[in-house]
Amino acid sequence: MNRSRGTTISTHRLGAALVALLLLLGASACGSRADDADDGGGGDDGLSAEDGGGGDEGGEDGSGDGGEVPTPESDTIGTIDNPCSAEAAEGELPADTPGVTEDTIRIGVISDKENPSVPLPTVGIEESVKAFVEFCNAAGGINGRTLELETYDSMITATDDVTKQACADDLFALVGTGSVQDQLGIESRIGCGLPEVGAYSATSNRSESELFFQPIPATQSQHFNVGPCLWMAEQFPDDVTKAAIVYTDLPTASVRAQQIKDNCTAEAGFEFVADVPVPFGETNFGPAIEEMQSAGVTYFTMVSASSEMLAVLREANTQGLEFNVIDLGQQYYDRAVAAEALTNGAYVLTNTTPFSETDQTPALGLYTEWMGETGADEDKITSLGVQAFSAGLLFATAVDSLGNDITRDGLVTALEGITEWDGGGLHMPTNPGEALHNDCFLYLRITDGEFTREHPDEGFECDPAFVIESDESYAG
Missing domain, CATH: 3.40.50.2300 (Response regulator)
Structure with missing residues (x-):
């Protein structure tokens, strides 16, 4: 086995087959899209090093409000x-x-x-x-x-x-x-x-x-941040009562989906009229879309990877199902997601400062x-x-x-x-x-292929009351 030291990287490859592709982040509770929602403004966000380059090369401080990038010598x-x-x-x-x-x-x-x-x-x-x-x-x-x-x-x-x-x-x-x-x-x-x-x-x-x-x-x-669910319920009170959640049937996905469903229902008045588990590796999402159509779904969220979520949206488009609100968690803060025309208007949660604000960070x-x-x-x-x-x-x-x-x-x-x-x-x-x-959240919105800040206008919205403790344990 070759192994090098310092910052030269060695990778251990075991050749195992891929059997899962879920990224389940703590912040991926409720994100969404609504064609009727106001654009919350903010600059574009292409997730690129070029877009996020960051102003003049830094002085010794690097802590100012401008774009001074710290150097290794910065205090x-x-x-x-x-x-x-x-x-x-x-x-x-x-x-x-x-x-x-x-x-x-x-x-x-x-x-x-x-x-x-x-x-x-x-x-x-x-x-x-x-x-x-x-x-x-x-x-x-x-x-x-x-x-x-x-x-x-x-x-x-x-x-x-x-x-x-x-x-x-x-x-x-x-x-x-x-x-x-x-x-x-x-x-x-x-x-x-x-x-x-x-x-x-x-x-x-x-x-x-x-x-x-x-x-x-x-x-x-046993803890969950309901801040995003509360905000979405305030913005779209009718749609959250016609919600659908789709997730793969692997334990980590189903546990997370159950936690989202239970807490958003109890704390923010969501009603999930379609609860749709799909087999891992499924490529035919036709039945899932038919179930959502029958239930009158207008709010959609999914616990999965970007490729599967995009496949669902394409099938919905093929069958003529339009969602008023599309929920996307932090795992979807991805250039490929923004580039898909069907995600235009979607809301995406992020734990991190938007890349469009690199010049000020x-x-x-x-x-x-x-x-x-x-x-x-x-x-x-x-x-x-x-x-x-x-x-x-x-x-x-x-x-x-x-x-x-x-x-x-x-x-x-x-x-x-x-x-x-x-x-x-x-x-x-x-x-x-x-x-x-x-106990914080920040929504981005996909607008014409870019991520833009939606809420709040700056920083993150934080409140210790957003974090609730449940009697039931969602271990997994």
């Missing part, structure tokens, strides 16, 4: 201190800390990589972690220690296999991880004591597991600039990639606070103490240290 990255520098910490390094030497810190990232068969929303996570590592190393590392990165392709079904490989590879921690079936590999990771600062959690099993942190806590078994300018520095293609610049970059900054902030007293236990304690976080302005404000479910 701050937007709203946070730059955790990367060449300045060595004082004191003696504890003996036998896995993955840590006087000069280096070894980390790994597990993600579902691009493949020729199935387009995956997790594409871009690995590249985003690489961009973070290269930026941090250009700044001198963390307390003068260079980051070395190992990457692992979980290929949807191989998460446990590559987790075991990561356990054997002398890593200090996993950083920026993101796999569709992340309920796999948890026991292996905990068993070897490997902390993880993930980009996101697809399942509550992962988000609620030991030694796991993420910049935007979400996908929890120094931290987002930093992300897009360093994605360019690493040679990443435009389609690798994604909302999930932003979360992976934030995970890198979160990890570095915790490690920087340890000085030379670097241990895995110390890392966990430091992460638990970070209770206010927005990645420097990359995304909504959160409390990762206490794993409090995010």
Whole structure:
């Protein structure tokens, strides 16, 4: 097996067959479309490095309201201190800390990589972690220690296999991880004591597991953010009583769909007149459309991947079914979705600052600039990639606070103490240290092939009351 060190990436390929392609994000509760809705304004958003380039090259600060992009030498990255520098910490390094030497810190990232068969929303996570590592190393590392990165392709079904490989590879921690079936590999990771600062959690099993942190806590078994549902019910009170939810019959999808349906019904007055599970891999959506037509559906949402959602919309168009409202979660913040004419007017949730606002967001300018520095293609610049970059900054902030007293236990304690976080302005404000479910939302709207800000007019709409606790557990 060839393995290279530093920021040169090695990928472990296991050749497993693809059997799932769902990206179930904590924020994917209720997004939508309505042809009659007012356009909420905001600039276009093409998700490209060019569009998100970010103004003049930064001064030493990088925290201003303008487009100054921080440099490796900047003291701050937007709203946070730059955790990367060449300045060595004082004191003696504890003996036998896995993955840590006087000069280096070894980390790994597990993600579902691009493949020729199935387009995956997790594409871009690995590249985003690489961009973070290269930026941090250009700044001198963390307390003068260079980051070395190992990457692992979980290929949807191989998460446990590559987790075991990561356990054997002398890593200090996993950083920026993101796999569709992340309920796999948890026991292996905990068993070897490997902390993880993930980009996101697809399942509550992962988000609620030991030694796991993420910049935007979400996908929890007994907590749910109803803010988007409440807002949609206010905008479209008639349509939400004629709602349809479509989802594949895999457990992770069906559990998430049930959580959406139950909570939006109880808290926001939704009525799902069509509840449509479809077999995984289904390509004939004719019966699903017929069921929705019979039920008089005007509001549509789906828990699936972009390719399947677009196939449903095409079949609806073929059969002449028009939805007043189309609900799209964060996994659909995807250039391919915006390019499809049938999605024009759709609303899409996002956890992260819109790419159209890169010029006004120094931290987002930093992300897009360093994605360019690493040679990443435009389609690798994604909302999930932003979360992976934030995970890198979160990890570095915790490690920087340890000085030379670097241990895995110390890392966990430091992460638990970070209770206010927005990645420097990359995304909504959160409390990762206490794993409090995010209580914010932001809607984009697809307009003529671009993502535009719809609500709120700036920032994110946040309210602790949006997060409700249910008696029933939606574990999965």
